[in-house]
Amino acid sequence: MGEPFLSVQDLRVQFQTDDGLVRSVDGLSFELRKQQTLGIVGESGSGKSVTSLAIMGLHKQARLSGQILLDGQDLISMAPDDIRRLRGKKMAMIFQDPLSSMHPFYTVGNQIIEAYQIHHAVSTKVARKHAIDMLGRVGIPRPEKRVDDYPHQFSGGMRQRAMIAMALSCDPELLIADEPTTALDVTVQAQILDLIRDLQRDFHTAVILITHDLGVVSEIADEILVMYAGRAVERASSDVLFTRPEHPYTWGLLGSLPRLDTEPTDRLLQIKGTPPSLINVPSGCPFHPRCPYAELNGERSYTSVPALKASESGHLVACHLPVETRHQLWETDIKPKLEGP
Amino acid sequence: MARFLVRRLAGAVLLLVITSMVTFAIFFIVPRLAGQTVDQLAAQYVGKDPSQAEIEATKEKLGLDKPIIVQYGQFIKGIVAGREFSFGPDTEYCPPPCFGYSFKTQRPVWPDLVDRVPVTFSLAIGAAVIWLITGVSIGVLSALKKGTIFDRFAMVIALAGVSLPIFFTGLLSLALFRPTGVNYVPFTSDPLGWASNLLLPWITLAFLYAALYARLTRAGMLETMTEDYIRTARAKGLRERKVVTRHALRATLTPILTIFGLDIGLLLGGAVLTESTFSLPGIGRYAIDAINNQDLPQVLGVTMLAAFFVVVASLVVDLLYAVADPRVRL
Ligand SMILES: Nc1ncnc2c1ncn2[C@@H]1O[C@H](COP(=O)(O)OP(=O)(O)OP(=O)(O)O)[C@@H](O)[C@H]1O
Ligand code: SF4
Ligand SMILES: [Mg+2]
Numbered sequence: 001m002g003e004p005f006l007s008v009q010d011l012r013v014q015f016q017t018d019d020g021l022v023r024s025v026d027g028l029s030f031e032l033r034k035q036q037t038l039g040i041v042g043e044s045g046s047g048k049s050v051t052s053l054a055i056m057g058l059h060k061q062a063r064l065s066g067q068i069l070l071d072g073q074d075l076i077s078m079a080p081d082d083i084r085r086l087r088g089k090k091m092a093m094i095f096q097d098p099l100s101s102m103h104p105f106y107t108v109g110n111q112i113i114e115a116y117q118i119h120h121a122v123s124t125k126v127a128r129k130h131a132i133d134m135l136g137r138v139g140i141p142r143p144e145k146r147v148d149d150y151p152h153q154f155s156g157g158m159r160q161r162a163m164i165a166m167a168l169s170c171d172p173e174l175l176i177a178d179e180p181t182t183a184l185d186v187t188v189q190a191q192i193l194d195l196i197r198d199l200q201r202d203f204h205t206a207v208i209l210i211t212h213d214l215g216v217v218s219e220i221a222d223e224i225l226v227m228y229a230g231r232a233v234e235r236a237s238s239d240v241l242f243t244r245p246e247h248p249y250t251w252g253l254l255g256s257l258p259r260l261d262t263e264p265t266d267r268l269l270q271i272k273g274t275p276p277s278l279i280n281v282p283s284g285c286p287f288h289p290r291c292p293y294a295e296l297n298g299e300r301s302y303t304s305v306p307a308l309k310a311s312e313s314g315h316l317v318a319c320h321l322p323v324e325t326r327h328q329l330w331e332t333d334i335k336p337k338l339e340g341p
Numbered sequence: 342m343a344r345f346l347v348r349r350l351a352g353a354v355l356l357l358v359i360t361s362m363v364t365f366a367i368f369f370i371v372p373r374l375a376g377q378t379v380d381q382l383a384a385q386y387v388g389k390d391p392s393q394a395e396i397e398a399t400k401e402k403l404g405l406d407k408p409i410i411v412q413y414g415q416f417i418k419g420i421v422a423g424r425e426f427s428f429g430p431d432t433e434y435c436p437p438p439c440f441g442y443s444f445k446t447q448r449p450v451w452p453d454l455v456d457r458v459p460v461t462f463s464l465a466i467g468a469a470v471i472w473l474i475t476g477v478s479i480g481v482l483s484a485l486k487k488g489t490i491f492d493r494f495a496m497v498i499a500l501a502g503v504s505l506p507i508f509f510t511g512l513l514s515l516a517l518f519r520p521t522g523v524n525y526v527p528f529t530s531d532p533l534g535w536a537s538n539l540l541l542p543w544i545t546l547a548f549l550y551a552a553l554y555a556r557l558t559r560a561g562m563l564e565t566m567t568e569d570y571i572r573t574a575r576a577k578g579l580r581e582r583k584v585v586t587r588h589a590l591r592a593t594l595t596p597i598l599t600i601f602g603l604d605i606g607l608l609l610g611g612a613v614l615t616e617s618t619f620s621l622p623g624i625g626r627y628a629i630d631a632i633n634n635q636d637l638p639q640v641l642g643v644t645m646l647a648a649f650f651v652v653v654a655s656l657v658v659d660l661l662y663a664v665a666d667p668r669v670r671l
Contacts, residue, residue: 084578087575087576088577088579092577095572095573100569101570101573103570103588103591104666104667105591107667111573114579115577118577118578118579150668163573166573166577167576
């Protein structure tokens with residue numbers, strides 16, 4: 001496997017606001033290898049978008065610290081114009097709402113042509129051919145016609161396909177997809193995910209897929225990172241995370257997955273309460289106000305921050321519960337409930 | 342596109358017809374609703390101290406005793422085909438488009454108005470060029486340098502610009518730079534004199550609008566810069582300069598141009614305050630004089646002309662907007 005292609009170490013992103021310092025990302029670390037897919041999962045406000053924008057170098061007002069190594073180069077200390085040159089070329093990003101993410105006054109083709117020409121000194125004619133080619137590859141029918149359409153003339157799914165075409169037009173090595181299916185119809189969501197998976201194979205791209213829905217990443221991600229209040233609480237390969245998750249928050253996320261075979265009222269594992277404030281982050285384990293097992297650790301969950309530690313090879317968990325207790329809770333308490341009566 | 346054009350054109354014509362009806366009604370019905378008799382009404386068209394015979398004659402000639410519909414018909418017919426007005430022995434022909442005949446000046450309204458159009462046009466267009474360029478560039482720079490000394494200074498000046506009345510800034514500038522006043526010289530006879538005489542009125546008028554536009558542009562630009570598509574443009578690796586010029590400006594300026602078109606339309610109907618302050622013989626000045634003299638045909642004529650400019654301007658603006666924003670088409 002070799003060296004990781006992207007390595008994020010102890011990343012912190014903070015915003016100074018009138019209400020105080022917002023700690024959106026607070027000591028996050030993860031790695032991503034070439035051509036692999038990392039799923040980042042967490043509730044709204046857990047810092048997923050802030051993390052991806054930090055990698056892209058798109059924060060203007062934020063305080064950043066830590067390290068983001070892309071192919072060995074540190075993006076945090078890099079000059080703004082150097083990181084700009086990497087954007088679109090080495091790393092690309094697609095966003096949640098494809099309609100507002102495209103300029104309403106320019107044709108879809110023009111926007112892809114522009115993306116290509118930023119990094120390639122070619123004539124518009126050549127770039128246009130490339131744009132049509134890309135639109136075809138993302139599954140847009142009659143691309144030579146649709147290339148001259150405006151974003152509002154596309155359907156939601158088609159627009160996200162066009163955004164993907166634009167993001168991949170310069171053959172980036174990293175694609176960050178920030179909730180790419182949230183704004184789309186359920187029927188279209190699966191198509192877009194399939195498309196991302198297929199294209200990832202063709203383009204040999206590493207992918208970070210961000211979502212608040214564990215179901216979305218289950219099939220596509222090699223590894224999954226669960227975020228809570230700007231930190232990683234659990235990190236494991238996709239198989240491990242679904243077969244033996246260890247963090248109470250992850251259990252809650254699994255419990256809130258929509259399922260066809262049970263009524264919503266039967267779901268016993270919904271996470272109670274609301275996400276924490278990022279200005280006054282709860283002391284100790286930030287999840288403790290919502291965690292049903294916090295008392296099991298005496299004072300520790302309330303006073304000391306649990307470190308992210310390996311419970312087995314490649315499986316990292318940030319929780320004070322002893323490993324055996326976590327295994328036992330999962331087997332006897334959580335798993336039966338998830339599997340339903 | 343063709344259907345869109347036809348629909349908007351038809352709408353504009355309809356709007357003009359309605360405007361003419363409303364204007365007509367205001368000038369001919371409202372006084373009666375307020376209790377004026379037909380005699381009193383007719384007296385206004387004659388001049389000071391009219392005799393009963395004159396009043397009767399005017400009533401007859403103007404058809405003031407006829408139903409309002411007939412009067413409106415005559416008025417429209419005058420615009421299309423011209424109309425005759427007679428006073429005792431002599432008959433005056435008012436050629437089309439006849440927007441009425443002033444019995445006080447004994448002249449048809451239209452030619453006098455047309456004479457004044459170049460003055461107002463010169464004033465409005467010159468000022469518009471100045472305020473569009475300065476207002477928009479200051480607004481854009483202020484937004485991009487939000488919170489800096491430049492931004493703060495520019496916005497204080499802009500606040501002064503929108504709050505100070507034209508007659509104050511106008512008279513001040515006259516006193517400082519041109520105590521002898523300005524005289525309108527036609528462009529065709531002396532371009533240099535035209536420009537040098539209009540310079541102060543231009544700057545005075547442009548100051549007010551530039552201030553407005555700087556504030557509008559700044560606010561629009563600040564909002565645009567937070568749009569998702571701006572983030573997309575940056576995510577592509579576009580240089581910040583191009584993000585601003587190609588993506589942000591395009592979106593910010595489109596609605597500003599709409600306002601610009603309407604403002605010009607409004608001003609072409611008479612920059613009343615500026616023309617009065619600088620004694621420029623434009624349409625606005627004409628309107629003021631007409632009102633002061635209670636010369637109803639003149640007031641009616643100038644109102645309709647001003648309405649015409651506004652309607653045409655909004656039509657042009659609609660068409661331009663459809664060109665600028667692809668989402669508008671049909
Ligand atoms: N520019 C900013 N200034 C201040 N606070 C910010 C800024 N950007 C993000 N935040 C805060 O950082 C926190 C994390 O935001 P982020 O957008 O990363 O959440 P997310 O995990 O992507 O959530 P969602 O699922 O809703 O997209 C939020 O509480 C947000 O309010
Ligand atoms: S550390 Fe304590 S509060 Fe945090 S998840 Fe583990 S048990 Fe719950
Ligand atoms: Mg987000």
